[in-house]
Amino acid sequence: MNNKYIFGGFIIVVFLGMMAYLFTQTNVAYENDFKNVMTTDNTVKATGAWVKSKNYHIDSEKNLFSFYMVDNHGTELKVVYKGAIPNNFESSTSVVVTGKFQNGVFVASDILTKCPSKYEEQFDEDTKS
Amino acid sequence: MIGNIFLTLALLASVFSMAMYYFTYKNYNNTLKLARIGYHSMTILVIAASLLLMHALLTHNYEIKYVFNYSSSDLSTGLLMSTFWAGQEGSFMLWTLLTVIVGLILLEYTSRRGDLEPRVMMVFSLAVTFLLVMVNPLLKSPFNFIWTEPTFIEVAKLNSSILSQSFMSGFFFSDPGSGKDFVKVGPELVAILKANGISLNQFIIEGKGLNPLLQNFWMQIHPPILFIGFAMATVPFAFAFAALIKNEYNEWVKQSLPWMLSASMILGLGIMLGGYWAYGVLGWGGYWGWDPVENSSLVPWLISVAAIHTMLVQKKNQNKGIGRFVKTNLLLAIMTYVLVLYSTFLTRSGILGDSSVHSFVSPGALVYLFLVLFLGSFTLLGFGAVAYRWKYLNQKFNYEENVFSRELALFTGSIALIASAIIILIGTSAPIFGQSVEIKFYNEANLPIAIIIGIVNGLSLLLKWKHTNGKSLIKNSYFALGAALASTVLIVLFGNVTNFMLIVFTLTTAFALWVNVEIAYKIFKGKKSFLGAYIAHFGLALFFLGVIATGGTSETKQVNLAKGETVSALGYDLTFNGYRTIDNGKKYAFDILVKKGNNESIISPVMYVAEFNNSLMREPDIWSKFTKDFYIAPVGYNSGEESHSEGDGHNHGTSTRMVKGDSFEALGAKITFNTFELGDGSSEAMMNGGAIKVGAVLNVVVNGKSYDVKPYLEILNGERTYQPALIESENLKFELTSVEASSGSINLQVSNINGTADEPAVAEKEMKETLTIDASIKPFINLVWLGTLVMVIGYIISAFRRTKESQS
Numbered sequence: 001m002n003n004k005y006i007f008g009g010f011i012i013v014v015f016l017g018m019m020a021y022l023f024t025q026t027n028v029a030y031e032n033d034f035k036n037v038m039t040t041d042n043t044v045k046a047t048g049a050w051v052k053s054k055n056y057h058i059d060s061e062k063n064l065f066s067f068y069m070v071d072n073h074g075t076e077l078k079v080v081y082k083g084a085i086p087n088n089f090e091s092s093t094s095v096v097v098t099g100k101f102q103n104g105v106f107v108a109s110d111i112l113t114k115c116p117s118k119y120e121e122q123f124d125e126d127t128k129s
Numbered sequence: 130m131i132g133n134i135f136l137t138l139a140l141l142a143s144v145f146s147m148a149m150y151y152f153t154y155k156n157y158n159n160t161l162k163l164a165r166i167g168y169h170s171m172t173i174l175v176i177a178a179s180l181l182l183m184h185a186l187l188t189h190n191y192e193i194k195y196v197f198n199y200s201s202s203d204l205s206t207g208l209l210m211s212t213f214w215a216g217q218e219g220s221f222m223l224w225t226l227l228t229v230i231v232g233l234i235l236l237e238y239t240s241r242r243g244d245l246e247p248r249v250m251m252v253f254s255l256a257v258t259f260l261l262v263m264v265n266p267l268l269k270s271p272f273n274f275i276w277t278e279p280t281f282i283e284v285a286k287l288n289s290s291i292l293s294q295s296f297m298s299g300f301f302f303s304d305p306g307s308g309k310d311f312v313k314v315g316p317e318l319v320a321i322l323k324a325n326g327i328s329l330n331q332f333i334i335e336g337k338g339l340n341p342l343l344q345n346f347w348m349q350i351h352p353p354i355l356f357i358g359f360a361m362a363t364v365p366f367a368f369a370f371a372a373l374i375k376n377e378y379n380e381w382v383k384q385s386l387p388w389m390l391s392a393s394m395i396l397g398l399g400i401m402l403g404g405y406w407a408y409g410v411l412g413w414g415g416y417w418g419w420d421p422v423e424n425s426s427l428v429p430w431l432i433s434v435a436a437i438h439t440m441l442v443q444k445k446n447q448n449k450g451i452g453r454f455v456k457t458n459l460l461l462a463i464m465t466y467v468l469v470l471y472s473t474f475l476t477r478s479g480i481l482g483d484s485s486v487h488s489f490v491s492p493g494a495l496v497y498l499f500l501v502l503f504l505g506s507f508t509l510l511g512f513g514a515v516a517y518r519w520k521y522l523n524q525k526f527n528y529e530e531n532v533f534s535r536e537l538a539l540f541t542g543s544i545a546l547i548a549s550a551i552i553i554l555i556g557t558s559a560p561i562f563g564q565s566v567e568i569k570f571y572n573e574a575n576l577p578i579a580i581i582i583g584i585v586n587g588l589s590l591l592l593k594w595k596h597t598n599g600k601s602l603i604k605n606s607y608f609a610l611g612a613a614l615a616s617t618v619l620i621v622l623f624g625n626v627t628n629f630m631l632i633v634f635t636l637t638t639a640f641a642l643w644v645n646v647e648i649a650y651k652i653f654k655g656k657k658s659f660l661g662a663y664i665a666h667f668g669l670a671l672f673f674l675g676v677i678a679t680g681g682t683s684e685t686k687q688v689n690l691a692k693g694e695t696v697s698a699l700g701y702d703l704t705f706n707g708y709r710t711i712d713n714g715k716k717y718a719f720d721i722l723v724k725k726g727n728n729e730s731i732i733s734p735v736m737y738v739a740e741f742n743n744s745l746m747r748e749p750d751i752w753s754k755f756t757k758d759f760y761i762a763p764v765g766y767n768s769g770e771e772s773h774s775e776g777d778g779h780n781h782g783t784s785t786r787m788v789k790g791d792s793f794e795a796l797g798a799k800i801t802f803n804t805f806e807l808g809d810g811s812s813e814a815m816m817n818g819g820a821i822k823v824g825a826v827l828n829v830v831v832n833g834k835s836y837d838v839k840p841y842l843e844i845l846n847g848e849r850t851y852q853p854a855l856i857e858s859e860n861l862k863f864e865l866t867s868v869e870a871s872s873g874s875i876n877l878q879v880s881n882i883n884g885t886a887d888e889p890a891v892a893e894k895e896m897k898e899t900l901t902i903d904a905s906i907k908p909f910i911n912l913v914w915l916g917t918l919v920m921v922i923g924y925i926i927s928a929f930r931r932t933k934e935s936q937s
Contacts, residue, residue, distance in 0.1 A: 003530050003537055008544040011581070015548040019555065019574050026570040030563045045565060053874045055786035058765075063687060063901075084764040084901075090744055 132272030139174035150251035192329035201338035218271035248371035279315030347406035358396030366466035393433040394924035412749035425472035435543035436461035463511035538589035583637025587644035613639035642670035665923025672916025678909035692898040798831035
């Protein structure tokens with residue numbers, strides 16, 4: 001057998017195997033239905049929109065940032081994040097939070113906000129409908 | 130628009146050039162000259178179009194949609210020029226421009242090397258053609274006018290003296306969501322303006338501007354360098370394809386190697402400049418976050434590095450017989466460009482929309498399909514050609530390598546790099562299938578690979594080509610092994626590296642470092658042009674040590690700094706001395722006196738609210754010393770006097786948000802928000818550009834008495850003024866801070882007329898000005914930058930050497 005294939009094959013097989021294992025260990029699924037978010041014990045990435053009318057709250061002593069999110073079905077979720085309010089949060093149109101649902105709130109370890117790059121186009125759509 | 134005409138002509142010239150190169154390849158006479166004329170005319174047209182775009186940006190030609198969307202008049206000239214590549218259209222234009230210029234050098238290079246030119250240039254022109262289709266007016270041209278599709282433009286960006294003219298009525302729209310007024314700019318309005326002798330550039334006087342995150346020095350450098358790397362990655366593909374169609378595999382490696390080296394060097398430099406940007410300016414805390422956009426340019430780089438090593442083996446061997454790893458080399462050269470295209474697809478198609486910090490928004494179905502077509506064509510072309518020749522390749526190039534040979538060590542290193550690339554690629558592509566991985570995935574999967582790379586890096590240089598005597602190998606490695614063990618013990622003892630894998634990584638990295646130092650020292654007395662590889666590997670080892678130090682032993686702590694009080698954190702004494710305004714009052718710099726022992730320095734992180742996106746922006750500041758960086762990222766600021774309980778300090782969400790029917794208590798009063806009240810005939814007033822009034826009807830019960838008050842918001846010519854309402858007998862003031870008709874909510878601030886705002890909970894506890902920061906110590910992060918720099922120098926020396934060799 002060719003040494004080249006033994007070495008190369010060994011490395012590829014070992015690392016792909018290791019990757020597959022790590023993938024299952026660190027895999028985080030996207031979830032846009034908050035009912036599922038509330039029933040699973042796994043870490044998920046919940047996607048939804050910030051409920052502006054409920055404002056957000058900052059506890060500067062405990063360094064907690066909390067707000068409400070809503071999914072497409074209208075289910076609301078309270079999100080608590082340890083850390084500062086992310087840049088761009090106020091103008092965000094959709095929010096992706098990574099974390100777990102615990103004791104009635106979603107404890108986020110990461111918040112990613114998506115902003116419309118062109119506000120007017122957004123407005124355009126609103127007025128047409 | 131002339132720009133679009135230029136780009137369309139350039140596309141035709143590119144197709145023509147490609148066809149003529151094909152005919153030349155098919156042995157037609159007289160077509161080579163035409164092909165060159167085609168390529169040169171295309172180059173001139175693309176350069177002219179780029180100059181036109183630059184001119185439009187510099188002269189604020191806002192009737193062009195791209196100029197309006199990404200630039201504004203208040204930008205400095207340097208930043209204004211960098212808006213060239215701030216958006217999708219412009220960055221495709223930049224990529225096209227740089228590819229075309231790389232092609233010009235390639236044409237010159239190949240024309241001196243036998244029958245290479247037609248074969249290489251016809252594939253290269255195909256890549257150029259695809260890029261030119263991308264920037265054509267139907268897809269992503271930066272030259273399209275703003276009005277061809279009706280666009281709503283905020284009145285603040287328009288010339289107010291024209292707005293008040295009678296013909297303007299009927300074009301005004303108001304967005305209840307943001308409370309802003311817009312003018313619908315479409316073909317009808319342009320016709321009316323024209324009839325009145327007004328040009329669109331007189332009408333639109335300001336653009337949307339550049340995202341504040343991009344407004345810094347690195348924006349001017351990082352994207353162009355990365356795109357030069359992307360453009361140069363096209364070349365190895367073209368060489369590989371040219372070899373496959375001729376079915377001759379000796380020459381191409383020699384000719385392609387300097388290009389592969391330069392592409393890899395520039396791509397790597399571009400990636401690390403992005404890392405420095407993220408670390409030093411954007412305040413993301415580190416230089417690498419495994420973000421999809423970062424990853425997707427790292428993957429082709431890893432493949433290019435793998436390709437360099439196996440190509441070197443082929444080149445070395447074929448001088449004395451038949452080359453090794455020919456199939457691997459062809460596949461890797463093809464993969465490098467295909468992965469650049471895949472990277473473009475991932476970040477530009479909007480497919481990663483939810484998972485990346487800085488991927489572009491969805492560009493539309495047509496562009497999506499075209500990106501798929503671009504990627505698909507080159508994948509099929511490259512792999513199809515290899516498959517076509519596979520039988521021949523398999524028969525001709527098949528050998529056994531010795532276990533103790535440099536060939537096999539280099540091959541093993543390349544396979545390790547490929548394994549790393551596959552792992553990163555799969556992790557990055559996971560969002561396509563609704564999955565994602567944590568950052569841990571990348572760190573843990575790549576650490577053992579990096580350990581292997583450390584071993585092979587050192588070992589491959591100690592091994593001889595073809596076969597090595599076991600005894601001499603052991604004898605030769607005495608010095609490096611001993612030095613590596615000694616330095617690892619020192620690093621573990623003094624550097625607090627405790628993780629077992631990191632200790633192993635330190636050992637193999639130190640081994641690679643000492644082997645390279647030893648050999649470089651010997652060579653230094655001889656032929657200096659041979660030093661490139663050792664310098665680059667030495668740089669890599671430094672880089673790895675930097676990664677171990679910052680990754681393994683960084684410390685971070687959040688600290689609250691009351692003004693004037695000294696707080697100790699991470700062994701440093703921090704004193705917040707107050708803030709000052711910078712950049713004409715647009716930004717706030719927070720001065721912190723940092724002391725350690727007898728050394729001290731003022732570190733000034735910056736925070737400001739950007740008008741662009743109405744968000745709080747934060748910029749870190751660093752006290753950089755050789756052995757460590759003391760890194761301060763601002764988190765929030767509390768002025769302690771006003772109602773700034775939120776920590777971000779600038780009137781954000783500090784007041785109470787209410788919807789109809791809500792009530793709350795403040796300063797002993799119970800306040801209920803009953804309903805909105807619109808000013809008289811507001812829609813008519815709006816059409817005429819008059820004032821709009823939106824009031825909130827509040828019921829206030831205080832000391833047993835009930836009052837009705839109406840604070841209101843007035844909008845006149847896009848300017849918003851908030852009129853407070855007072856109950857003087859109770860010393861109460863009610864002021865709206867924002868109104869959102871879409872959600873039916875208001876933000877209300879209640880205060881005493883003569884006194885401070887109502888913020889009982891916070892005001893009592895924290896009367897002092899307080900700054901909250903994240904302080905970190907990043908040990909030896911300078912090794913990361915230094916290692917990168919040394920690697921680049923090594924690359925450059927190697928590229929020169931291989932260019933010289935390719936001429937023989």
